[in-house]
Amino acid sequence: xxxxFAHALRRKAARLAVNALIGLFALLPILxxxxxxxxxxxxxxxxxxxxxxxxxxxxxxxxxxxxNAAYFIANSIAVSAASVLLTLALGALAGYAIARFxxxxxxxxxxxxxxxxxxxxxxxxxxxxxxLSATGLADTRLGLVLLYSAYQLPVVVWMLxxxxxxLPVEVENAARVDGCSPTRTLFKxxxxxxxxxxVAAGLFVLVFAWNDFVVAVTMTxxxxxxxxxxxxxxxxxxxxxxWGPLLAASIVSIVPIVAxxxxxxxxxxxxxxxxxxxx
Amino acid sequence: METRRAEFWVPYRLIAPAVAxxxxxxxxPLLVGFWYSLHNVRFFQIRSFVGWDNYARVVTxxxxxxxxxxxxxxxxxxxxxxxxxxxxxxxWLERDGRSATLMRAIVLVPYMIAMLVGSMLLKWLxxxxxxxxxxxxxxLGMGDVSILANPKSAMAALVFNAMWxxxxxxMIMLLAGLKSIPPSLHLAARVDGADAWMRFRRIxxxxxxxxILITVVRLLIHFVNILTFPLILTGGGPGNSTEVVVxxxxxxxxxxxxxxxxxxxxxxxxxxxxxxVAMLLLLFRRAGRL
Numbered sequence: 001x002x003x004x005f006a007h008a009l010r011r012k013a014a015r016l017a018v019n020a021l022i023g024l025f026a027l028l029p030i031l032x033x034x035x036x037x038x039x040x041x042x043x044x045x046x047x048x049x050x051x052x053x054x055x056x057x058x059x060x061x062x063x064x065x066x067x068n069a070a071y072f073i074a075n076s077i078a079v080s081a082a083s084v085l086l087t088l089a090l091g092a093l094a095g096y097a098i099a100r101f102x103x104x105x106x107x108x109x110x111x112x113x114x115x116x117x118x119x120x121x122x123x124x125x126x127x128x129x130x131x132l133s134a135t136g137l138a139d140t141r142l143g144l145v146l147l148y149s150a151y152q153l154p155v156v157v158w159m160l161x162x163x164x165x166x167l168p169v170e171v172e173n174a175a176r177v178d179g180c181s182p183t184r185t186l187f188k189x190x191x192x193x194x195x196x197x198x199v200a201a202g203l204f205v206l207v208f209a210w211n212d213f214v215v216a217v218t219m220t221x222x223x224x225x226x227x228x229x230x231x232x233x234x235x236x237x238x239x240x241x242x243w244g245p246l247l248a249a250s251i252v253s254i255v256p257i258v259a260x261x262x263x264x265x266x267x268x269x270x271x272x273x274x275x276x277x278x279x
Numbered sequence: 280m281e282t283r284r285a286e287f288w289v290p291y292r293l294i295a296p297a298v299a300x301x302x303x304x305x306x307x308p309l310l311v312g313f314w315y316s317l318h319n320v321r322f323f324q325i326r327s328f329v330g331w332d333n334y335a336r337v338v339t340x341x342x343x344x345x346x347x348x349x350x351x352x353x354x355x356x357x358x359x360x361x362x363x364x365x366x367x368x369x370x371w372l373e374r375d376g377r378s379a380t381l382m383r384a385i386v387l388v389p390y391m392i393a394m395l396v397g398s399m400l401l402k403w404l405x406x407x408x409x410x411x412x413x414x415x416x417x418x419l420g421m422g423d424v425s426i427l428a429n430p431k432s433a434m435a436a437l438v439f440n441a442m443w444x445x446x447x448x449x450m451i452m453l454l455a456g457l458k459s460i461p462p463s464l465h466l467a468a469r470v471d472g473a474d475a476w477m478r479f480r481r482i483x484x485x486x487x488x489x490x491i492l493i494t495v496v497r498l499l500i501h502f503v504n505i506l507t508f509p510l511i512l513t514g515g516g517p518g519n520s521t522e523v524v525v526x527x528x529x530x531x532x533x534x535x536x537x538x539x540x541x542x543x544x545x546x547x548x549x550x551x552x553x554x555x556v557a558m559l560l561l562l563f564r565r566a567g568r569l
Contacts, residue, residue, distance in 0.1 A: 026443075128308040129533075
């Protein structure tokens with residue numbers, strides 16, 4: 001009997017050890033960045049490194065906010081929120097059309113949605129910049145919103161199409177018999193029933209827009225439209241490598257997305273496995 | 280009759296805004312890019328039609344060929360290691376219970392944070408200045424090695440970056456697949472005396488083939504087109520050892536401003552992606568659906 005007990009204990013210890021190793025692998029770079037960001041500049045680069053900062057200081061956090069970090073964060077929030085709203089609006093209309101109507105060209109549309117999903121953003125960067133410059137949308141927040149929406153729209157259409165299909169069609173028919181137009185039915189009946197689907201799809205766009213660096217750094221040049229990841233990037237090169245503010249800004253950018261993720265994790269995971277192909 | 284004719288156009292009106300956005304910002308740039316790739320372009324001014332010259336220039340450029348090799352090495356090792364780690368994590372954390380739920384959330388953190396930030400944190404971890412990696416390498420007799428200054432270890436660091444961030448993605452995709460396998464199958468096999476390895480090979484793997492296919496295709500496309508990791512972590516260096524093809528294209532376009540060849544390379548990258556997806560799908564189908 002004690003043997004069984006000892007065996008179970010050993011199993012538990014082994015499991016704990018493996019979990020600790022996994023946790024260390026996932027979190028060590030973040031933890032090390034955080035601890036380093038609390039060190040004064042002359043102590044950041046130190047060998048052998050001290051694990052815990054001797055005199056923790058918030059000077060780097062003060063510094064990035066003196067450098068206008070709040071404005072860039074606000075830019076990121078505004079661009080992300082607008083992208084989510086625009087993508088959901090267009091995606092709901094298109095997804096609803098594909099889910100509830102049979103019309104000539106429907107199959108072509110579904111196939112091309114998948115095709116567009118698999119176009120790599122990287123191969124679009126250079127000509128997109130040319131196009132935005134020609135239309136005056138380069139270096140504007142609106143330009144970023146339109147691009148993020150365009151890149152995530154196929155995935156969102158696909159997700160919402162699947163979600164609408166799973167809804168009972170009888171409720172809609174009843175509304176239609178009562179004289180609701182298709183668009184009215186969508187807004188008054190379908191969308192209120194689709195909250196989980198909308199949250200999953202919206203979260204998808206939000207994470208993309210909040211985290212994007214490549215599109216933002218190529219399409220913006222002035223501070224007006226600069227998003228937070230691009231602002232972080234500039235600490236890498238402009239005044240030599242400034243590890244303190246660089247790490248502080250990195251840590252700050254992690255906080256909101258992890259907070260959102262803690263609350264909405266389930267939706268994000270369902271969206272991830274239900275969604276598209278975009279790399 | 281009247282309403283029916285009016286209703287004919289309803290779905291088209293509903294999809295019109297979405298189609299317009301995609302046409303303007305995805306299909307449009309693709310066509311514009313193709314047009315540019317056939318011309319001599321200087322600072323956004325089209326000078327002259329040059330036909331396929333830009334393509335010829337690109338495919339014979341040693342830098343581009345080198346970047347193709349770097350892409351292949353990076354994508355190959357990243358795919359194998361990320362998938363293996365993600366699969367192991369999925370199997371390990373499949374069980375219910377609080378500790379598994381917590382661990383799944385922890386593993387997802389690197390995937391949630393911005394790629395730029397993740398690469399930045401790893402750059403700090405691997406840098407000689409930060410010292411932590413130096414401290415770890417010390418006992419191995421490699422204390423003075425600068426990881427990012429040596430071509431081989433820089434590539435390894437880049438692959439580590441991919442694995443660190445994207446193993447969580449593979450894990451989630453495969454977990455969803457694992458959860459959809461009815462437990463009764465495993466139970467029945469266990470009653471019949473099948474050991475864990477047998478059950479894994481005969482039940483888990485065959486039933487997981489579609490999630491595996493989707494995960495592999497999405498990971499591979501992601502790794503072939505990745506720009507942020509090499510741009511931030513290694514800057515393509517040392518030398519050009521980690522300059523992947525997308526980074527080369529980025530530099531042709533946004534640093535050197537030679538837009539003809541940059542667009543030619545972009546079109547080639549696009550075609551390579553198409554070919555890659557088609558090939559993988561064919562391969563999986565040929566293999567009897569895995």
